[in-house]
Amino acid sequence: MHTRRLVKRSILGSRVYAPSPTGDGAPVTGVVQAVKQEGRDVSAAGARRSVYTVLMQDGSLKEFSEEEIAAGFNHTAVKGPLKSSLKSPSNGAPEGQKLEGGSLSPEVVEEQRVVDSKRVGRDPDARSVSLLEQKRKVVSSSIDVPQARRSEEEVDMDKVTAAMVLTSLSTSPLVRSPPVKVSEGLSGSWKDNGSAGPFTPSSNSSSGGYWSWSAPSDQSNPSTPSPPLSADSFKPFRVPSLGGVGPGPAGPEDPSLEEQDGSSLLFDEPIPRKRKNSMKVMFKCLWKNCGKVLSTAAGIQRHIRTIHLGRNCDSDCSDGEEDFYYTEIKLNTDSVADGLSSLSPVSPSVLSPPPPPPSPLPSLSQLPDSHRLPQSSDTKEPHGGGSTPLSRSAPSALYLIHTDHAYQATAPVSIPSSSSNSAGSASTSFTPTNSSSFSISWQSPPVTFTGNTQVSPSKSQSFGEQRSQTIAVLSSPPRATTALSRKVRSEGKKCRKVYGMENRDMWCTACRWKKACQRFTD
DNA sequence: ACTGCCGGGAG
DNA sequence: CTCCCGGCAGT
Numbered sequence: 075m076h077t078r079r080l081v082k083r084s085i086l087g088s089r090v091y092a093p094s095p096t097g098d099g100a101p102v103t104g105v106v107q108a109v110k111q112e113g114r115d116v117s118a119a120g121a122r123r124s125v126y127t128v129l130m131q132d133g134s135l136k137e138f139s140e141e142e143i144a145a146g147f148n149h150t151a152v153k154g155p156l157k158s159s160l161k162s163p164s165n166g167a168p169e170g171q172k173l174e175g176g177s178l179s180p181e182v183v184e185e186q187r188v189v190d191s192k193r194v195g196r197d198p199d200a201r202s203v204s205l206l207e208q209k210r211k212v213v214s215s216s217i218d219v220p221q222a223r224r225s226e227e228e229v230d231m232d233k234v235t236a237a238m239v240l241t242s243l244s245t246s247p248l249v250r251s252p253p254v255k256v257s258e259g260l261s262g263s264w265k266d267n268g269s270a271g272p273f274t275p276s277s278n279s280s281s282g283g284y285w286s287w288s289a290p291s292d293q294s295n296p297s298t299p300s301p302p303l304s305a306d307s308f309k310p311f312r313v314p315s316l317g318g319v320g321p322g323p324a325g326p327e328d329p330s331l332e333e334q335d336g337s338s339l340l341f342d343e344p345i346p347r348k349r350k351n352s353m354k355v356m357f358k359c360l361w362k363n364c365g366k367v368l369s370t371a372a373g374i375q376r377h378i379r380t381i382h383l384g385r386n387c388d389s390d391c392s393d394g395e396e397d398f399y400y401t402e403i404k405l406n407t408d409s410v411a412d413g414l415s416s417l418s419p420v421s422p423s424v425l426s427p428p429p430p431p432p433s434p435l436p437s438l439s440q441l442p443d444s445h446r447l448p449q450s451s452d453t454k455e456p457h458g459g460g461s462t463p464l465s466r467s468a469p470s471a472l473y474l475i476h477t478d479h480a481y482q483a484t485a486p487v488s489i490p491s492s493s494s495n496s497a498g499s500a501s502t503s504f505t506p507t508n509s510s511s512f513s514i515s516w517q518s519p520p521v522t523f524t525g526n527t528q529v530s531p532s533k534s535q536s537f538g539e540q541r542s543q544t545i546a547v548l549s550s551p552p553r554a555t556t557a558l559s560r561k562v563r564s565e566g567k568k569c570r571k572v573y574g575m576e577n578r579d580m581w582c583t584a585c586r587w588k589k590a591c592q593r594f595t596d
Numbered sequence: 597a598c599t600g601c602c603g604g605g606a607g
Numbered sequence: 608c609t610c611c612c613g614g615c616a617g618t
Binding site for chain 1: 599600601602
C-alpha cells in the first residue's frame with residue numbers, strides 16, 4: 075500500500091539531462107513527465123528501479139532509467155543505448171502514444187503511467203516492438219491530442235500549478251464555470267493579453283468532475299466588472315488570498331481551472347479520494363417574500379433583475395447587484411425527496427425549517443402557515459420565540475447554503491443567533507465592528523445555519539482572517555447533518571479498551587476493522 | 597493525544 | 608464478501 079503512494083511528484087516536471095538520442099555525446103535536456111517503478115510486483119527479481127519518461131527538447135518522449143538520467147546530471151553524457159524503444163515494456167496498444175511526437179496530454183501520460191506500473195515488465199523482442207510502433211502511429215494520429223506544451227513552460231509548471239492549487243482552494247465558489255460562460259465573459263479581457271500558452275480552455279471538459287467540490291457558481295462571472303478592470307483590481311477582489319504570484323501566470327485563472335484538473339491529476343495523487351457528491355446546486359432568491367429557487371445562476375439573476383429590480387435590459391447592463399439578492403444552496407439530493415417539493419419553483423414562498431432544537435419538529439407539512447406573516451424588515455431582533463420570521467428558510471438538515479460573496483457572508487453569520495440563541499452571544503462574538511449596519515441591510519436573509527446546533531463561530535475565531543473564516547464556516551455543512559448521521563460517541567468499554575492493542579486478535583471483528591463495536595454495544 | 601467508527605478501497 | 612485503513616469527530 076505504500077508503494078502506491080511512493081510514486082509522487084518531486085521529480086516530475088524537473089529538467090534533466092539525458093543521453094543524446096543520436097549518440098553523439100551531446101547531452102540533451104528534457105523534462106520529466108512521469109516516473110514509474112519497474113519490476114515492482116512480479117518479475118525483475120526485486121530489482122526495483124525507476125524509469126522516467128522524459129519529454130525531450132524536440133518534443134518527443136523517451137524513457138530513461140535512473141542511472142541514465144543521473145549520468146546526464148553529471149554531464150558525462152553517457153552514450154549508452156537508449157532504451158526507449160527496446161526497453162519500453164510494451165505489450166499493449168494503449169500506451170502507444172508514448173513515443174510519438176510531443177503532443178501528449180497530461181492525462182495520457184498519467185494514464186499510461188498507471189498502466190505501466192501495473193503491468194508486468196515483460197521483455198518483448200525487437201520485432202514485435204517495431205510492429206507495435208507501426209500500430210502506434212496509427213493510433214496516435216487518430217487521437218485528438220491537444221497541442222504540446224513546450225518544455226520551458228514545463229519548468230514553470232511547478233510554480234503555476236502551486237499557484238493554481240492555491241487559487242482554487244481559496245476561491246471556492248468561483249471554481250469552475252461552464253465553459254460557455256467563460257468564453258463569452260472573458261473573451262475580451264485577459265485571455266488575449268499574453269499568456270495563452272498551455273492554458274487553452276479547450277481540451278477536455280471531461281476531466282472536470284473529479285475534484286471540484288464546489289458548485290458551478292457561475293453567477294459571478296456575468297456580473298463581475300468585466301474586461302476594463304485591470305488585473306490588479308480584479309484579482310484581489312476575487313482571489314484575496316492569492317499572495318505573490320506574478321501578474322502573468324495568475325491571469326488566466328478561470329480558463330486554466332479546467333486545465334488544472336488535468337494537471338493536478340498529473341502532479342498529485344491520481345484522484346484524491348473522492349467524496350460522493352450528492353449535492354445539487356440551486357439558487358434562491360433572497361428578496362423579501364420571494365423564495366424563488368432556480369437551478370441556474372443566470373436564471374435567478376434574470377429573475378431578480380426583472381422582477382425585483384425592475385430592469386428590462388439584458389444581462390449586459392447588470393451591475394452585479396443581483397448577486398446580493400440570491401444565494402446558492404446545495405441540496406442533498408439523497409434525502410430531499412420531500413424537501414425538494416418544497417423547494418420547487420412552484421411554491422416560491424414556502425420555506426420554513428423545522429424550528430431549532432427545543433421543539434419537537436412539527437413536520438414539514440405545516441410550513442406554509444408559519445411563513446405567512448409578512449416578514450417585517452425588523453430583522454435581527456429575534457422575537458425570542460419559536461417561529462421567528464428568520465426561521466423561514468431551508469431545513470438545514472436537508473441542504474446547505476453557502477453564499478458566494480464574502481461580504482454577503484457576514485449577514486447570515488450574524489443572523490443565526492436569532493432563532494436558537496438568546497440574542498447576544500453569537501452575533502456579538504462574530505462581527506467585530508459594524509455588525510449592525512450589515513444585518514440591517516439584509517432583510518431576513520433566509521440563509522441560516524440555525525439548524526439544531528449553534529453555528530460554531532466561537533470555535534476558534536481569530537478576527538484577523540474573518541473573511542476566510544466565514545467562508546470556511548459557510549461552506550462547511552451545518553453540524554446538524556453530521557450530528558444526525560454520526561452516532562453519538564458511545565461511552566462504554568470497547569474491545570480496544572478492554573483488550574488493548576496488544577490483544578487485538580481478541581477484539582470483535584468490527585473493532586478490528588474499525589467499525590462499530592459489536593461486542594460492547596450500548 | 598486518544599479513541600470510536602464511517603466511508604471507502606483492495607482483493 | 609472480508610479485511611483494512613484514512614480521516615473525522617468526540618473525549
